[in-house]
Amino acid sequence: MAKKFKRSYRFALRTSLYQSIILGALMGAYMFFDLNFSFLLLGSFIILSYLFSFFIIQYRVERFIYRRIKKIYDDVSLLDSKTLNPSQVTTDMSTLTREVEKFAEDKKIEIESLKVREAYRKEFMGNVSHELKTPLFTVQGYILTLLDGAYKDKAVRKKYLMRASKGVERLIYIVRDLDMITKLEVGDLHLNHEKFNIIELIQGAFDLLEMKAAKKNITLTFDMEYEKPIMVSADKDRIQQVLSNLIVNSIKYGKKGGTTEISIENLIKNKVIVRVTDNGEGIEKENIPRLFERFYRVDKSGSRKEGGSGLGLSIVKHILEAHGEKIYVESVYGVGSEFSFTLEKSKESAVDPLSTKTS
Known part of the structure; x- marks a missing residue:
């Protein structure tokens, strides 16, 4: 045998x-x-x-x-x-030995993975605690001051109540974003696909954020004049949120007197790529891989002064992944950043308005 x-x-x-x-x-x-x-x-x-x-x-x-x-x-x-x-x-003891070694190696990998997850969980819980603590303590401080007698002064009462209201609004903003990102991660957010003009949507985002950009004298602009509509198929409200978050991010980290420019180009036959480019402070190379993590901030002190929940880029990534699309980032520290994402073109687009675009 x-x-x-x-x-x-x-x-x-x-x-x-x-x-x-x-x-x-x-x-x-x-x-x-x-x-x-x-x-x-x-x-x-x-x-x-x-x-x-x-x-x-x-x-x-x-x-x-x-x-x-x-x-x-x-x-x-x-x-x-x-x-x-x-x-x-x-x-077969040799087979048993190999199996024990294999299982032990698998368990070692599993333990390492659990350690990474535990570290991420601790960091996430710390970030959530920090984000919620600041507005909570602010609201509590103003309310306690009013209860201690400040409510008798009408001017002080109104001022403190307005500041407490802003703190509550920030709490609602954070909780709302947390709820949205949770739904996105578990696939529980329904997407309503429709055909719309991406140029028109971008212009609407420019109009909404014009005053915010004006505070830093930042110009919101297209890379060229788009005379014809560019029809895409996606959830219009969610893509508007993607654009708003990326533009707000470019304003937040942009330099005074700078520019935020958006361009749309053909990627493949049925895809376009939307680029949001700024000439702001840029992002250091070691920070780029973690940009889309929840609550991750490149400049923790600066970004907190600017506000926001720290979830904007994470929400952007999950919305685009829910559409089956990709987001990319390129940045040079001290020069600027470019965030770009893909979208599916509408099948009913008769003439390609990008075919005549010159680079």
């Missing part, structure tokens, strides 16, 4: 052979001195002893190894004992 005996079988065969030889020698000596010596009887005895010993030893070895190894599995809780079966454990 080409297939080699497994180790436990080899052990049982050798042990049975040794035992049979010893018993045969003793039996032969006894028969010789009793003058009843018979090669046939002696041979039969040796063969029966060998077979009987083999089956007894093999069975006991299998049971012994299986029980001992299974006890180790159960005690250490390293492996799932349900994955064991007698043939795996008891008939």
Whole structure:
């Protein structure tokens, strides 16, 4: 037989052979001195002893190894004992060793993954706590001041109530964004796909954020004049949120007197790519991989002064992924940043308005 005996079988065969030889020698000596010596009887005895010993030893070895190894599995809780079966454990120790090493390696990887998740969870909880703590303490401070007697002064009362109201609005803003990102992550947010003009949507975002940009003297503009509409298919409200978040982000980190420019280009036959480019402070290379994490801030002190929930880019990423689209970021520190994302063109677009665009 080409297939080699497994180790436990080899052990049982050798042990049975040794035992049979010893018993045969003793039996032969006894028969010789009793003058009843018979090669046939002696041979039969040796063969029966060998077979009987083999089956007894093999069975006991299998049971012994299986029980001992299974006890180790159960005690250490390293492996799932349900994955064991007698043939795996008891008939090939080299296979068992490989399986134990494989399971141990898998558990090591799992433990490392859990450590990373735990570190992320702690960081996330710390960020949530910090984001909620500031407006909560602000609201509490103004209310306690009013309760201590400041409410009697009408001017102070109105001022403090307005400031407390702003704190509550910030809390609502954070909770709303957390609720949205949770729905996006679990796929519980319904997308209402429709056809719309992306140029018109961008212009609407410019109009809404014009005053915010004016405070830093930042110009919101297209890279060129788009005379014809560019029709895309997506959830209009969600894409408007994507555009607003990216434009707000460019204003937040833009330099005074700078520019936020948006361009639309053909990517492939049925896709366009929208680019939001600014000449602001840029992003350091080591921060780019973490930009889309919840509450991650490149400049923690500066961004908190500017407000926001710290969830804007994370929401952008999840909205686009829910559409089956991608978002990209390129940035040079001290020069500026470019965020770009893809959208599907409407199938009913008759003439491609980007075909005549010059670079």
